[in-house]
Amino acid sequence: MLRLLVMGLNHKTAPLTLRERLAFSPDERNAALLALRHQFDQCEAVLLSTCNRVELYMARQMHGHPRPAELAEFLAENRRLKVEEFQPHLYEKSERDVVTHLFSVAASLDSMVLGETQILSQVREAYDAATEAGTAGPMLHPLFQRAIAVGKQIRSETTLGEGRVSVASLAVEYARRIFDVFGDKTVLSIGAGKMSELVLGGIAELKPGSLLVCNRDPAKARTLAAKFNGSAVDMDELVEHLASADIIITGTGSTEPIITRPMFETVIRRRRYKPVFLIDLAVPRDVAADVGKIENVYLYNLDDLQTAVSATLGNRSAAAVEAARIVEDQVREFSAWHRARMMGPLIEQLYQRSHALAQDELSRTVGRLSGVTDGDRRQLEELTRRIVNKLLHDPIQVLRETQSVHMPMTPYLHAVEKLFKLEGQAASTESPEPAKPGGEA
Amino acid sequence: MTPPAPPNSGQIALVLGAATLFLLGGAISLARLWRPTNALRLTAKSLAYFGICLGLAALIWRSIDRGNWMPLADNFETLATLALLLAGFTLYVQRAKPIPGLDWFLMPIVIAMLLYAALFGIMHPATHEPAGIWDMAHSASSFAGAAAFGVAAGVGAMYLIASARLRRKAAIGQSPAASLERLENLTHWSVSFGFALLTVGIVTGLAKIIMQGRNTTLGAHWMTSPKVILAFTVWLIYAVALHTPITPAIRGRKSALLSIVGFVLMVATLMTVLCMPAGR
Numbered sequence: 001m002l003r004l005l006v007m008g009l010n011h012k013t014a015p016l017t018l019r020e021r022l023a024f025s026p027d028e029r030n031a032a033l034l035a036l037r038h039q040f041d042q043c044e045a046v047l048l049s050t051c052n053r054v055e056l057y058m059a060r061q062m063h064g065h066p067r068p069a070e071l072a073e074f075l076a077e078n079r080r081l082k083v084e085e086f087q088p089h090l091y092e093k094s095e096r097d098v099v100t101h102l103f104s105v106a107a108s109l110d111s112m113v114l115g116e117t118q119i120l121s122q123v124r125e126a127y128d129a130a131t132e133a134g135t136a137g138p139m140l141h142p143l144f145q146r147a148i149a150v151g152k153q154i155r156s157e158t159t160l161g162e163g164r165v166s167v168a169s170l171a172v173e174y175a176r177r178i179f180d181v182f183g184d185k186t187v188l189s190i191g192a193g194k195m196s197e198l199v200l201g202g203i204a205e206l207k208p209g210s211l212l213v214c215n216r217d218p219a220k221a222r223t224l225a226a227k228f229n230g231s232a233v234d235m236d237e238l239v240e241h242l243a244s245a246d247i248i249i250t251g252t253g254s255t256e257p258i259i260t261r262p263m264f265e266t267v268i269r270r271r272r273y274k275p276v277f278l279i280d281l282a283v284p285r286d287v288a289a290d291v292g293k294i295e296n297v298y299l300y301n302l303d304d305l306q307t308a309v310s311a312t313l314g315n316r317s318a319a320a321v322e323a324a325r326i327v328e329d330q331v332r333e334f335s336a337w338h339r340a341r342m343m344g345p346l347i348e349q350l351y352q353r354s355h356a357l358a359q360d361e362l363s364r365t366v367g368r369l370s371g372v373t374d375g376d377r378r379q380l381e382e383l384t385r386r387i388v389n390k391l392l393h394d395p396i397q398v399l400r401e402t403q404s405v406h407m408p409m410t411p412y413l414h415a416v417e418k419l420f421k422l423e424g425q426a427a428s429t430e431s432p433e434p435a436k437p438g439g440e441a
Numbered sequence: 442m443t444p445p446a447p448p449n450s451g452q453i454a455l456v457l458g459a460a461t462l463f464l465l466g467g468a469i470s471l472a473r474l475w476r477p478t479n480a481l482r483l484t485a486k487s488l489a490y491f492g493i494c495l496g497l498a499a500l501i502w503r504s505i506d507r508g509n510w511m512p513l514a515d516n517f518e519t520l521a522t523l524a525l526l527l528a529g530f531t532l533y534v535q536r537a538k539p540i541p542g543l544d545w546f547l548m549p550i551v552i553a554m555l556l557y558a559a560l561f562g563i564m565h566p567a568t569h570e571p572a573g574i575w576d577m578a579h580s581a582s583s584f585a586g587a588a589a590f591g592v593a594a595g596v597g598a599m600y601l602i603a604s605a606r607l608r609r610k611a612a613i614g615q616s617p618a619a620s621l622e623r624l625e626n627l628t629h630w631s632v633s634f635g636f637a638l639l640t641v642g643i644v645t646g647l648a649k650i651i652m653q654g655r656n657t658t659l660g661a662h663w664m665t666s667p668k669v670i671l672a673f674t675v676w677l678i679y680a681v682a683l684h685t686p687i688t689p690a691i692r693g694r695k696s697a698l699l700s701i702v703g704f705v706l707m708v709a710t711l712m713t714v715l716c717m718p719a720g721r
Contacts, residue, residue: 173613177603180622273692275621296693304610
């Protein structure tokens, strides 16, 4: 029987400097999933890595591997960090808390910007990657499918995402606090990702004099530039472009800063110390933090923008309350479904095994007796059936009732498996195919 | 030429009334931080206009009293004139190219000047005994220059606060705010204007001294008098602040800081002139 576990850190528990060191690019995530599968072949895993969180969702055998400490060790080895560096920032949840957490994440209730929509596609992407890597199984398939459904439900049934201040609109607002006129300004986007495009779209509405897009892939740069009537420029002449730009948006996948302080000190001198607005949307960051200490440089990273956005939101809004209620209902529903799914086959087997044992003993006893008629035998069979049912009734009833609040049925089920030697049989009842929550009881 | 009679209590009351109106207007303007309503905006603006009217009324009454329309005869008149110039400029900027919050920084300077004007009026002000066109040109350009530097200092302070807020990534509030670029431009414009006027003031002052020869009120060692030294120091500071396009390393916050330091020294120069007619 598998047990749920999530371990990770997010914007509430860890600073950006740590999150960016622990973050996984898509390729790194896929490699990590394969390594997980290789190292812990009995478990299921989904790795969610975004700008704001790195979380490892696991379904593993109770008392089996990996234990939380092993997972932390795995992350440390994979990211070439020491466990002590991030251990204090880690959180760990199990069972029903995992379901609540994942549903809240997908619903954007756990995001830095409440109601943001990007997280749902990031959850889906993480799940797809795990499916492709073969690390999502009968436990995590229904969990993630339901989480994505909950995210969609909240987007369609609540106003959580409406009227929110986006990172892009806030970047525009900050640009307006720095510059008065934009007709004589140059905007440079380094990278052509979705986030860069969003922010560039907002800045483009200010009608800057010139708009440049720079990317490792020139085709992507041309596509994005064409969208905003800008020009694609060569990455090799980055310093030249930086010196000419008043607003710089960076969002590359580089693991090291592409703009360092010595480099930008040269740039700002060439700009004759004219103010420059740097928007770093990348995690890990593209712009070294100390660049922001240079005079007349206004550097904002994703954390800064998201913090400012969240400050503009009423976190206790009615929409958030409504979304939290939906999450709670869905967690309860999923838990009931999951419980039934886990318990039904086990109880069935318990009954079957007990009745089979009773029948064996009855047959043996009847065989030793003489003059037992068919009628007597039916009476005795009915007697043993009732005794077995009565014996099992109370423990099963207690089992059903006990797990109804906080989903602690796993230890009970595990105990039942052990006590009645049902191990290996219950697991076989789980479908190897992705299951649809509610599709089976 | 006989020194003019000191202002009467009615004229002093009008100046104090103007200061009170500016104070009320400033308080209401500040209240808009919490309640940004149009009614409060209009009330603050109206009070500022009424304040200017009261101040002008005091100056007109005073001019009629002494039969001379040049309002630079004594400290009462010069300070009141300077204050009204600054208040008028603030209202003009707010109308032409609004800078939200500009009045919070400039109106305290206006109020302080009006209070000092009233104080000098009560304490029998020193007179300048105008000695002709050079003297008038000197006084007019110096005081107008000081008003421009007051604007530069106020806007410079706004720049420093806005820049600090942006650097510490403070959340953007609901109330509008001027951009750093606009504040920098206005500082630069005010310094340029004030610098030109101060240069005229210094040149005409020198011309006056040369024409007066040994009879100058600054004495034979006029070159080492506090007034002259302070005036040249202020001129040098603004010369540096003004040349940020040539020396770009001091643009932005450094330039704003220079405009504030320059204004403090300018006030010191004026106080030297106003408190000690001999300038020593």
